[in-house]
Amino acid sequence: RTDATTDYYDLVQRAVDVEILPGLRTPIWGYGGQFPGPTIRANSGRRTVVRVTNGLGAPTVTHLHGGHTPPESDGYPTDLVQPGAHRDYAFPLEQRAATLWYHDHRMDYTGPQVWRGLAGFFLVADEEEAALPLPSGERDVPLMICDRSFHADGTMPYPARPDGPGAQEAFMGGVLGDVILVNGAPWPRLGVDRARYRLRLLNGSNARTYELALSPGGTLVRIGSDGGLLAAPRTVDRVRLAPGERTDVVVDFAAYRVGDHIELHNLLGEGAQARVMRFTVERDARDDSAIPKTLSRVEHLDPAKAAVTRDFEFTSGDMHGHTGWLINGKPFDARRVDARPKLGQVEIWRLTSDVAHPVHLHLASFQVLSAGGERPSGPPEWKDTVELREAQTVEIITRFTGYRGRYVMHCHNLEHEDMAMMSTFEVV
Ligand code: C2O
Ligand code: CU
Ligand code: CU
Numbered sequence: 001r002t003d004a005t006t007d008y009y010d011l012v013q014r015a016v017d018v019e020i021l022p023g024l025r026t027p028i029w030g031y032g033g034q035f036p037g038p039t040i041r042a043n044s045g046r047r048t049v050v051r052v053t054n055g056l057g058a059p060t061v062t063h064l065h066g067g068h069t070p071p072e073s074d075g076y077p078t079d080l081v082q083p084g085a086h087r088d089y090a091f092p093l094e095q096r097a098a099t100l101w102y103h104d105h106r107m108d109y110t111g112p113q114v115w116r117g118l119a120g121f122f123l124v125a126d127e128e129e130a131a132l133p134l135p136s137g138e139r140d141v142p143l144m145i146c147d148r149s150f151h152a153d154g155t156m157p158y159p160a161r162p163d164g165p166g167a168q169e170a171f172m173g174g175v176l177g178d179v180i181l182v183n184g185a186p187w188p189r190l191g192v193d194r195a196r197y198r199l200r201l202l203n204g205s206n207a208r209t210y211e212l213a214l215s216p217g218g219t220l221v222r223i224g225s226d227g228g229l230l231a232a233p234r235t236v237d238r239v240r241l242a243p244g245e246r247t248d249v250v251v252d253f254a255a256y257r258v259g260d261h262i263e264l265h266n267l268l269g270e271g272a273q274a275r276v277m278r279f280t281v282e283r284d285a286r287d288d289s290a291i292p293k294t295l296s297r298v299e300h301l302d303p304a305k306a307a308v309t310r311d312f313e314f315t316s317g318d319m320h321g322h323t324g325w326l327i328n329g330k331p332f333d334a335r336r337v338d339a340r341p342k343l344g345q346v347e348i349w350r351l352t353s354d355v356a357h358p359v360h361l362h363l364a365s366f367q368v369l370s371a372g373g374e375r376p377s378g379p380p381e382w383k384d385t386v387e388l389r390e391a392q393t394v395e396i397i398t399r400f401t402g403y404r405g406r407y408v409m410h411c412h413n414l415e416h417e418d419m420a421m422m423s424t425f426e427v428v
Contacts, residue, residue: 006047009040013118014055020184024154028117029056035184036144036204037102037120044093044126050102053086059106060113064122065244065360066100066226066384067091071405074362077107077422078334094402096296096382097126098228099142099200099246107334111175111206111414112158117184119144119204129229133290135198135250141190145212145241145276146204147177172316172323173355174207174243174415180266182277189278193285194254198223201249203241206414209356209387211267212276213238218255218262221291224248227365227382229296234378238267242358242387244412250291256281300380301346301367301397309348310339314357314388314411314421324419325357325411331420332410339425341400350395353388357416360385362407363427366398385412400427 001008014033017025031037031052042048052062059082063075072079073089081087104110104118121142134140148156159175179186203210214220222234226246239247256262264276317326324331328338341347348369351359367380371394388394410422 006049007042009050011037011050012053012055013060021150021154026154026156029113030117031120035117039121039123039142041123042093044095044097044124046093048091048093050089051086052081052089054081054083057083061105062089062102063105064091064100064102066098068095068363068402070403071407074407075105076406077105077408080106093124095124096228097124097129099123099202099224099248101202108418111418114414115158115206128296132292132295135196135289139195140198142200143182144202144204145180145182145210147180147208149177150179171415171419174413176208178272180273180276187275187277189280191282192253192279193283194258194281195285195287196250196252196289199249199251200246201239201241202246203243205243207243209242209268211238211240213265213267215263215265220249220251222247222249223295225381226384230381231296231298231379232294233291244358244360244385253281254287258283298380301399303348303369303397305346306348306397307345309350311350313352315354319420325416325421327421327423332422336424337426338423340428341425343400343404343427346397346399348395348397350393351388352393353391356388356390358385358387358412360412361409364398364400366396369395369397404428
C-alpha cells in the first residue's frame with residue numbers, strides 16, 4: 001500500500017515448514033512465512049512503514065540494520081512485540097542508497113530467533129545511484145549468506161542455552177552451522193547472461209566470518225559497503241565479511257564463455273563450508289551497464305573535528321557466576337546508559353578486543369580511522385559494522401545526527417550479543 005507520503009508493508013511473522021534440503025521439511029520462523037523474509041525495496045527520503053505482526057509463540061523485536069531510524073522504531077532489545085500483537089516501525093530513510101537488512105533483535109534471544117529465519121533484505125535506492133549505469137533489475141542480486149546445521153529429519157537445531165557447565169563452550173565462539181545457505185538454499189545455482197551483475201553480499205550468519213572469492217579465478221569489483229556506494233570502484237580478488245557486514249560487488253560474466261561454471265567459494269572454510277554458490281553462464285546478451293570511475297562523493301570525517309574520544313573494551317568476563325561477554329567490564333543492562341554523545345557531534349570511538357568481535361553501531365554510520373595501528377587502504381567508506389580481529393584496536397569516527405534517544409552498540413556475533421556484549425548510548 002502506498003499514499004502521497006508513505007509506503008506501507010505488512011509483515012506477519014509465522015512459523016511454517018519449508019523445503020531447504022531436498023525432500024525434507026524444515027520448520028522455520030519467517031517474516032511473511034519465508035526465509036529470508038521478503039526483500040523490501042525502498043527509496044531514500046520516502047517514509048516507509050513496516051507493520052510487523054507477531055504470529056509466533058514468543059516475543060520479537062525487529063531492527064533495521066543500517067537504518068538511520070528514530071529510537072522508537074529502531075528495535076531497542078526490550079521493545080517487545082508480544083505474540084498476537086503488532087507494531088508499526090516507521091523509517092524516514094533520510095539516508096543514502098545502501099544494502100540494509102532487517103532482523104530480530106529480542107534481548108537474550110536474537111541468536112536463536114535469527115537462526116530460525118527472522119531476517120530479510122531492505123534495499124534503499126536513491127537518485128544518485130539510479131543515475132549510474134550499474135547493473136540493475138534482474139542483474140542486481142541480493143545474496144544473504146548464512147550457515148545452519150540440520151538434523152537428519154530436516155530440522156535446524158539451535159544448541160540449548162548456556163546455563164549448564166559444558167554447554168557454554170559451544171557458545172563462546174558463537175553458533176556455527178556446517179551447511180552454507182544463500183537466500184535460504186544450500187549450494188544454489190544461478191544461471192547468468194554474459195554480462196555484468198551486481199551482487200549485494202550480506203553475511204547474515206550468527207557467528208561465521210567468510211572470505212569470498214571466485215573459482216576458477218576472476219575479479220570482484222567492490223562498489224559498495226554497509227553504508228552505500230564507495231567513492232570509486234576497487235578491484236579485489238576476495239572480500240571478507242564478518243557477521244552483519246555487507247559489500248556490493250560487480251562481477252562481469254562476459255569474462256567467461258557460455259557453458260562455464262563459476263563458483264563462489266569461502267576461503268575460510270573447508271569441504272561443505274567452502275562451498276557458497278555457483279553461477280552458470282547461459283547465453284550471450286546485450287549489456288549496457290558500466291562501472292563508472294567515480295561512484296559517489298564520500299565525505300571524509302576529519303579526526304581533528306572530533307569533540308570526544310571514547311574507549312570500549314570488548315572482552316569476556318564474569319557475569320553472575322558464569323562467563324559472559326562484556327563491554328568495559330559490564331554486561332548489557334537496559335537501565336544503564338554508557339555514553340551520551342551530543343546530537344551533531346563528531347566522536348572517535350576506540351574499540352579493543354580480546355578475541356574477534358564484529359562490532360555494530362546503531363543509528364550512526366562510521367568510517368574506520370585505523371585497525372591494528374594501520375590506516376585502512378583506500379579512501380574512507382561508510383560502515384555500520386566492523387570486525388575487530390583478535391587483540392586488536394580499531395578506531396572509528398562517526399557523527400551522531402538525526403535523532404536523540406537510546407540506541408545500542410553491540411557485538412554482531414549473535415551469541416556474544418545474547419550473552420550481554422551490548423551497550424546503550426543515548427544521543428542527547
Ligand atoms: Cu544487525 Cu543491532 O543489529
Ligand atoms: Cu543495526
Ligand atoms: Cu563478539
